[in-house]
Amino acid sequence: MSEYSQQFKASATRLTADLDHRQWISKALRGYETKRDEFKGRFQSWEEARQAAAAVKYEVINHLDRYLAEFVAKLEARGAVVHWASDAREAREHILRIARENQARFIIKSKSMTSEEIHLNDALQKAGFEVFESDLGEYIVQLRDEPPYHIVFPAMHLKRGEISQVFQQKLGAEPVTDPEALTMIARRIMRQKFCQADMGISGVNFGVAETGMISITENEGNARLTTSLPRIHVALMGIEKLVRSMDDLALFLPMLATAGAGQNLTGYNTLYGGPRLKGESDGPTQFHLVLLDNGRTRILADAEQRDLLHCIRCGACLNVCPIFRNIGGHSYGTTYQGPIGSVITPHLRGLQDWKHLSFSSSLCGACSQACPVRIDLAHHLLHNRRNAIREKPPALEKLAFRFFSLMMRHPGLYRFGMFMGKLLQPLHPIVKGSALDPAKAWTKTRETPKFAQTSFRDWWKNRPQNRPT
Amino acid sequence: MRITLFIPCFIDQFYPQVGAGVVKILEKLGHQVEYPEAQTCCGQPAFNSGHWDEARAVAAHAVEVFSQAEVIVSPSGSCGAMMRVFYPQLFKDTPQYQAACAVAAKTFEFSEFLVKKLKVTDLGASFPGKATFHDGCHGLRELGVREEPRALLRNVKGLELVEMDPPDTCCGFGGTFAVKFPMISSAMGEGKCAAIAETQADYVISLDSSCLMHIQGMLDRQGKKTRGLHLVEVLAHSL
Numbered sequence: 001m002s003e004y005s006q007q008f009k010a011s012a013t014r015l016t017a018d019l020d021h022r023q024w025i026s027k028a029l030r031g032y033e034t035k036r037d038e039f040k041g042r043f044q045s046w047e048e049a050r051q052a053a054a055a056v057k058y059e060v061i062n063h064l065d066r067y068l069a070e071f072v073a074k075l076e077a078r079g080a081v082v083h084w085a086s087d088a089r090e091a092r093e094h095i096l097r098i099a100r101e102n103q104a105r106f107i108i109k110s111k112s113m114t115s116e117e118i119h120l121n122d123a124l125q126k127a128g129f130e131v132f133e134s135d136l137g138e139y140i141v142q143l144r145d146e147p148p149y150h151i152v153f154p155a156m157h158l159k160r161g162e163i164s165q166v167f168q169q170k171l172g173a174e175p176v177t178d179p180e181a182l183t184m185i186a187r188r189i190m191r192q193k194f195c196q197a198d199m200g201i202s203g204v205n206f207g208v209a210e211t212g213m214i215s216i217t218e219n220e221g222n223a224r225l226t227t228s229l230p231r232i233h234v235a236l237m238g239i240e241k242l243v244r245s246m247d248d249l250a251l252f253l254p255m256l257a258t259a260g261a262g263q264n265l266t267g268y269n270t271l272y273g274g275p276r277l278k279g280e281s282d283g284p285t286q287f288h289l290v291l292l293d294n295g296r297t298r299i300l301a302d303a304e305q306r307d308l309l310h311c312i313r314c315g316a317c318l319n320v321c322p323i324f325r326n327i328g329g330h331s332y333g334t335t336y337q338g339p340i341g342s343v344i345t346p347h348l349r350g351l352q353d354w355k356h357l358s359f360s361s362s363l364c365g366a367c368s369q370a371c372p373v374r375i376d377l378a379h380h381l382l383h384n385r386r387n388a389i390r391e392k393p394p395a396l397e398k399l400a401f402r403f404f405s406l407m408m409r410h411p412g413l414y415r416f417g418m419f420m421g422k423l424l425q426p427l428h429p430i431v432k433g434s435a436l437d438p439a440k441a442w443t444k445t446r447e448t449p450k451f452a453q454t455s456f457r458d459w460w461k462n463r464p465q466n467r468p469t
Numbered sequence: 470m471r472i473t474l475f476i477p478c479f480i481d482q483f484y485p486q487v488g489a490g491v492v493k494i495l496e497k498l499g500h501q502v503e504y505p506e507a508q509t510c511c512g513q514p515a516f517n518s519g520h521w522d523e524a525r526a527v528a529a530h531a532v533e534v535f536s537q538a539e540v541i542v543s544p545s546g547s548c549g550a551m552m553r554v555f556y557p558q559l560f561k562d563t564p565q566y567q568a569a570c571a572v573a574a575k576t577f578e579f580s581e582f583l584v585k586k587l588k589v590t591d592l593g594a595s596f597p598g599k600a601t602f603h604d605g606c607h608g609l610r611e612l613g614v615r616e617e618p619r620a621l622l623r624n625v626k627g628l629e630l631v632e633m634d635p636p637d638t639c640c641g642f643g644g645t646f647a648v649k650f651p652m653i654s655s656a657m658g659e660g661k662c663a664a665i666a667e668t669q670a671d672y673v674i675s676l677d678s679s680c681l682m683h684i685q686g687m688l689d690r691q692g693k694k695t696r697g698l699h700l701v702e703v704l705a706h707s708l
Contacts (some may be wrong), residue, residue, distance in 0.1 A: 009650075012650065012652055012653055013652045015654055016652045016655070016656035017652075022660075026660070060684035083572070099492075121575055121623065176696040235526075287603075308554065311567075322638055322639045322641070322657050322660070323653055323657075324498065325660075326653055326656040326657055326660070327653055327656075331502065334663060359518075359519075359646070359649060359650075360646070360649070360650045360653060361643065361646065362606070362639050362641055362643025362646045362647075362654065362657065363605055363606070363607075363643055363644075363646070364516060364606035364610070364638075364643070365607075365609075365610035365611065366606075366610070366637075366638075366639070368610065369610055370667075373682055379558075382516070382517065382519075385517070385518065385519030386521045387519075388519060389518070389519035389520055389521075390519075390521075393520075396522065397518070397520075401514075401515045401518065401520040401523040402523060402529070404514065404515055404523060405515060405523035405524075405526045405527050407509075408478075408509040408510045408527040408530065409509075409526055409527060409529075409530045411506065411507045411508070411509055414478070414509040414510075418478075418481075418482050419688045421482070422482075430492060440650040441648035441649075442647065442651065442686070443645075444611040444655075445650060445651065445686075445687065445690060446655070446658070446683065446686030446687050446689075446690055447685070447686045447687075447689040447690050449479075449484055449686070450483065450484075451687070452482065452483060452484070452485045454485060455481050455482055455485055455506075456476050456480060456481040456485035456487075456488035457476075457481055457506060458610045459485055459488070460488075460504050461506070462494075462508075
């Protein structure tokens with residue numbers, strides 16, 4: 001078992017025992033579901049919208065080379081500097097270099113899961129830069145020195161009292177729990193930071209190939225300030241985040257808001273196309289775009305799972321996932337939590353180290369049903385399981401399934417096996433619940449079913465009309 | 470119609486009354502029911518655990534056993550989904566692909582077969598009591614069976630059907646998942662049991678004995694009186 005797998009199990013054990021936490025998360029996500037359903041209803045047909053979105057993504061991902069070239073050429077023509085990064089280290093180096101070359105000191109960020117993926121804050125801080133998260137949720141988890149709990153709602157695990165506590169400890173703020181008062185505390189600090197920052201780092205929700213622009217979706221207005229006040233804007237984007245055209249965006253923006261946050265449309269949707277142009281009075285003087293691969297081309301090469309690159313990081317699959325609701329976001333130990341994280345992390349960070357995430361699912365399929373771009377996440381969990389077993393079969397388990405296969409291919413053996421089970425079951429109470437109980441993983445919380453006196457097969461054979469004459 | 474039954478292994482061994490109920494109902498409707506005795510398991514435990522070679526060997530046995538069937542009916546959304554949805558994936562690029570697809574195409578979950586194929590929603594059944602319905606995930610999301618069992622249950626005299634909130638969250642069983650990650654599985658089961666308890670129903674009904682095995686196992690441990698019943702047991706009760 002990998003070290004990550006052990007950590008996962010330990011954390012899942014702790015969190016599933018925390019009923020308060022489970023109820024808090026479930027309640028929040030049930031609220032989201034209600035809102036999401038309300039806004040889904042405003043689409044003429046949500047299912048057709050999903051189909052259309054999947055078709056756009058299919059087209060873009062299967063011609064990614066072409067769309068990327070178009071996108072980059074248009075951006076560069078407007079004076080943007082584009083940097084290609086094949087992995088996290090290269091991406092960090094690009095950004096560090098930009099910061100150093102421009103003598104930046106103070107860096108402000110808007111929300112970007114891709115920056116979490118490359119552990120950017122750590123690298124910047126180690127290099128002596130001050131980094132400040134300007135999304136409220138991200139700011140709170142930054143103050144707590146913990147990773148985002150959820151890709152869209154980074155601080156959803158915290159109650160108002162806990163947020164107040166961290167503000168008191170870290171900012172010397174007054175003890176208030178009113179949401180508006182709490183927001184005002186953060187806002188007062190952020191306003192100053194926005195003015196001090198000489199470099200702003202943002203993520204990208206969509207790159208529009210046709211116009212060579214990036215689209216950023218947010219609710220707080222902090223991304224607008226991050227990208228327009230400092231003299232340098234660096235946007236970090238996974239290479240898969242493209243759509244073809246502005247028309248596509250008209251579909252994807254409301255979809256992202258509805259699926260992701262249970263909103264009609266997010267508060268701010270802004271397109272950025274490069275640095276301040278001649279004659280313009282504001283905006284950054286430099287615009288850099290860092291395009292990140294970091295394992296994405298590996299997924300692209302896998303025809304069976306290529307559609308994982310359709311993901312728009314809306315978080316809908318996390319929100320409906322009963323596993324997520326019970327173990328919480330931090331248990332995963334990954335940048336991307338929930339079903340999408342369980343499927344892509346083994347691709348991005350190593351199948352054998354992270355396969356446990358693909359196995360820790362009941363395969364209920366709520367994620368596949370929720371995904372706005374129709375990624376069949378539940379089936380991809382199965383593919384990852386198959387690949388992991390094929391690559392490195394666990395000896396004992398393999399033996400067990402060979403035996404299972406042998407028994408199930410031979411009806412006589414199957415009947416014999418079941419006969420033995422029935423014969424031995426009365427002895428089970430002797431060991432039940434003890435360390436010797438072969439079913440202890442089951443019996444710790446559940447009773448076991450009893451073998452019937454007469455199996456269906458025997459009942460069938462003994463029916464008068466089926467008895468041999 | 471000549472109907473071939475696929476009775477999943479755990480129904481055969483633990484819940485034979487479900488299989489018997491299927492026979493009773495289909496025969497009452499005037500159909501000829503057959504049960505190939507060489508059948509065993511659909512192969513799902515190995516398939517879900519990633520051991521596709523072993524799963525394929527078991528599934529190949531099933532494909533052979535059911536090759537002569539006109540239609541295959543199974544009182545399980547999960548095993549039904551294995552055959553209908555996953556066999557084509559499992560046999561992709563193998564010589565048995567065509568045969569597997571043929572079996573997949575003629576496989577039906579019991580309630581969808583009654584409602585969609587036989588166009589029956591009223592069996593004249595009666596069952597006294599208050600019940601709630603649990604949507605098994607495979608039946609619901611892989612086969613798209615949601616309304617069929619409810620339509621059948623609405624016509625059961627004496628049965629009061631109350632929906633739990635929500636009816637379609639997983640019970641946490643998930644096959645080997647239940648023993649590989651028992652803490653997560655049990656937490657999910659607790660959530661399901663709480664939703665059932667809120668309805669104050671005497672019975673929880675489902676299309677899948679596997680979900681019920683998990684739910685009942687938890688209810689019994691919690692000392693709850695609620696009984697799990699397969700849809701078939703309710704429908705066949707008074708026949």
